[in-house]
Amino acid sequence: MAVTIKDVAHASGVHVSTVSRTFSAAHLVNAETRARVLAAAHQLGYRPNRAARALSTRRTGNLGLIVADIANPFFPPLIKAAQAHARASDHHVFVADTDEQARVEEELIRSMATQVDGALLVASRLSNRVINELSADVPFVVVNRRPPGLPAVLMDVASGARQAVEHLAGLGHREVALLSGPRASWTNQNLERAAAEEAERHGVRLHRLGPNQPTEEGGAAAAPDLLATGATAALAYNDLVALGLVGELRSRGLAVPDDLSVVGVDNTDTARHCDLTTVDMPTAAAGRAAIDLLLRRITSGDAPGTVTLDTRLIVRGSTAPPAG
Amino acid sequence: MAVTIKDVAHASGVHVSTVSRTFSAAHLVNAETRARVLAAAHQLGYRPNRAARALSTRRTGNLGLIVADIANPFFPPLIKAAQAHARASDHHVFVADTDEQARVEEELIRSMATQVDGALLVASRLSNRVINELSADVPFVVVNRRPPGLPAVLMDVASGARQAVEHLAGLGHREVALLSGPRASWTNQNLERAAAEEAERHGVRLHRLGPNQPTEEGGAAAAPDLLATGATAALAYNDLVALGLVGELRSRGLAVPDDLSVVGVDNTDTARHCDLTTVDMPTAAAGRAAIDLLLRRITSGDAPGTVTLDTRLIVRGSTAPPAG
DNA sequence: GGGGAATTTGCAAACGGTTGCATGAACATC
DNA sequence: GATGTTCATGCAACCGTTTGCAAATTCCCC
Structure with missing residues (x-):
């Protein structure tokens, strides 16, 4: 035909x-x-016919984009930016959702391998070992992860996290809870470290709670433990967790920020709507940067290094001085 | 290698x-x-090697999924469900974002054509003529659109819209504004028709405003016209428009729902967080149904008909009796 | 034990392109 | 006018897989 x-x-x-x-x-x-x-x-x-062409040239013109959860509003702006940027270089993007499961992630990458020239791993849940193994088949660029030897784009949550703790300390909070996220998350590791350091610097006591599911349910489920600590403020792994927490607190008759201040991470649209203080992640810029690195790696074969993007705190209405 | x-x-x-x-x-x-x-x-x-296999079999095992705006929270649940469902039948999904532009949409479909066995067009902005032309190259299933002769999955916004108008009428509103969306949107056409009919039935005067951009900016921009109509309630094309409107009203010192009731459409997570009354769209179910139709069409060549899914109103805190 | 069917395998031509090599033409150089 | 370049094109092999056809083997039945 x-x-x-x-x-x-x-x-x-x-x-x-x-x-x-x-x-x-x-x-x-x-x-x-x-x-x-x-x-x-x-x-x-x-x-x-691109597929036929790929057979001789070993270039498909396709890129893979692996994310943990498309429905998490953190990802879409990154996907969108990455895709638009890729399209400008005549590349298509395969988006795959791993449902936060490492096994699914691995399988998706494997079955995608022959059809893409390279892939972006965003917030991968795979172990470094597996990532390295797979990277023999597909050139990777990772986002928010640091497997040794792979080009990476990092949204350095540490800077924003420090600002967040400083902000809370400045408001007078002395007991702050940290609702952490998945252990395998590089962002979570950085968040924990930076928050701990900055808390120490300001004489703030930090209660770590978690790991929590990086979802609203996870945030809601953390409420009892959080209340038990006596903390007057909470810093959550991401906006979903923060909002889940806020919802649960409200349904228990507690007011945010009057009874408890809450800070999220990601600065999703949802956080903006809900007037949530949060750490802004430059997702669109990260998407573009990652595509740049990936295309450079593919076309010129070199393994470009690491791009680090800063984050910063956006203060909104979910934080205030502690009650009393 | x-x-x-x-x-x-x-x-x-x-x-x-x-x-x-x-x-x-x-x-x-x-x-x-x-x-x-x-x-x-x-x-x-x-x-x-799937690409090589595709050369002989004329089956790539890939499906296309064309959406107007991944960052619009209406789409991700649909994408996610569609993708998970496709994966269960060993199919991959190419997601493409058209940025709401018909030209981009057409180009994406064309360049994707040789790499997919079929495609899902969600809320396409293309004309029926172009859709038909393209469908010679790629078997389509459309979502929320009714091009004659193509299998479709419809989320019938009319049922929810009628409930919404009835709800507002029941609260005592007599002047309701309709913030419509893109002219080319099938959902918008249905929404307008159903709202008009139901308004008539309840003796409600309906002020149509638009077309508006289906974004928060669009909603915010509509505020002045809306206020000029003297309406006490607004039904918006989608949640983004509704929330944009709410934000703009608030910044003008007006309270929702006290001064004005607002109803959205889509029931996105954001709407839930913002306590917005809205029409629930069964996006995940639609995604699965669409993949079913598409795979059936591809494998057995028949052109299965139309699946219609009902919508319903979710009443939350953004609607109340009119002031005074 | 001979004939036919069924089963298993190999051969080779596709599928739609790309690309190294060879051929041929046009042109310039001395 | 012989020689050497350059440019434009054709030829054919190849990319990794599928598949119709035929050959070879095994099995069954009379």
């Missing part, structure tokens, strides 16, 4: 190889011939 | 065609041989 290079060759009276060159190495074909071929191609509605 | 069928053939002492059959028509190969081939394949870490 589809019109192939052969049809174009026949229609324009040249060999298929000439047609091929017209599209992939135009300078090798005579201007006049090229015009004839292009006219025929256009008239027939010819479009090169 | 990658291990191919040839390597497996060599390692197990059979012809490549036997290896091929082991994977795609196992019953044609002797049990003993099959075991040997599988062992070799496993040991070498062989994975069939």
